[in-house]
Amino acid sequence: MRNIFSTRAGIIIVGAIIGVGAALLQYFGNPPNMGICVACFERDIAGALGLHRADVVQYLRPEIMGFVLGAFVAALLAGEYKPRGGSSPLIRFFLGIFAMMGALVFLGCPWRTLLRLAGGDGNALLGLAGLIAGIFIGVGFLKNGYSLGRSYAQKKAAGWVFPALMIGLLLLLVFQVSFAPGGPIFFSAKGPGSQHAPILISLIAGLVIGGLAQRSRFCTMGAFRDVILIRDFHLISGVAALLIFAFAANMLLGQFKPGFEGQPVAHTDHLWNFLGMTLAGLAFVLAGGCPGRQLFLSGEGDMDAAIFATGMIVGAGIAHNFAIASSPKGTGAFGPAAVVIGLLFCLVIGLTQRDKVSA
């Protein structure tokens, strides 16, 4: 059985669909240069649940649920649904926390880095450079035998936990459940959290992208990693397609506004834009996938990826509660300290987790 989506043409088509899809989601109401942002959307979910109380970034983003559930269905249909886990879960949880802190110092995941670039935000160049730098460091660890150890097959139902959580979140969104006057569930009345496409459009986009990404193995971190590690340009052709098609769609929709100052949901602190994404990129390599890829893997039954994704949601709560996340005004008071601690954590993990895998 041939999987057309894992071919070169397939990954380019998937990248193009994500790029155009993101521009359209923005057109339909998602925040500017944030048609899709896995980190930001998980942060919004954390806010909706009351894990943080930053009232401008609280919404149960259906795209995230769609990603997991779309990948879940695609994996079931393709016979690739395989519950597995047990590869250093606690380390992965903390990698997720620090990855989110790094991403929120920059204000975006790798997908949004590309989308910000496609929308004309020059600050994304620093984020992209940081991302590549972090991946470069991570590849060094990989070359020296870095491994979080093997995962093992788990019971069939174990892999349902994360998709079931997503269905639960979706129901909370659809029925707008209020657990107490004023929330939770919290929904932003202003700011990025209040800007969203209609639920059905967001959900369908998420499902389609989730399914396609599961089939094609689309991963932004993996794209740069493979180029640096083994000079493999397969995944990066999909990333390039995302960037080019998002740019073209932004031009057509009048969403391209070049510059550094006054960019939407962005700040101009070059150093911390760079270092924030360095931390995120390094954490993604150590965990084996960008935030999007971790969600698609979670849908396939990868419980280690689901732990990482959970870590990101918890990390978003911490980042906003402890003044780590940036805002358009600039970095948070404790953002730089968190990035330094995160980098130290990742370096220790990279240096110490060197499984002597019997090859």
Added chain:
Amino acid sequence: MSTKKVDARGLSCPQPVVLVDRAIADGHTDLEILVDNEVARENVSRLLKRRGLEAIISENVSEIMIRTAKT
């Protein structure tokens, strides 16, 4: 050189590829690689192709064996 066995079952991306590439760099061309998921099969097969080796795949329920063709 004798057949080099690489057991990459349960290892997450990109470790199967890293292990196989290291074996090739060490001069092995006769490889027997064990993986347990589609993604690893695709990635390892793509690497072998780029390194000029032909991949012969055999699958059972839980494992996928990738052998390089004897030259």
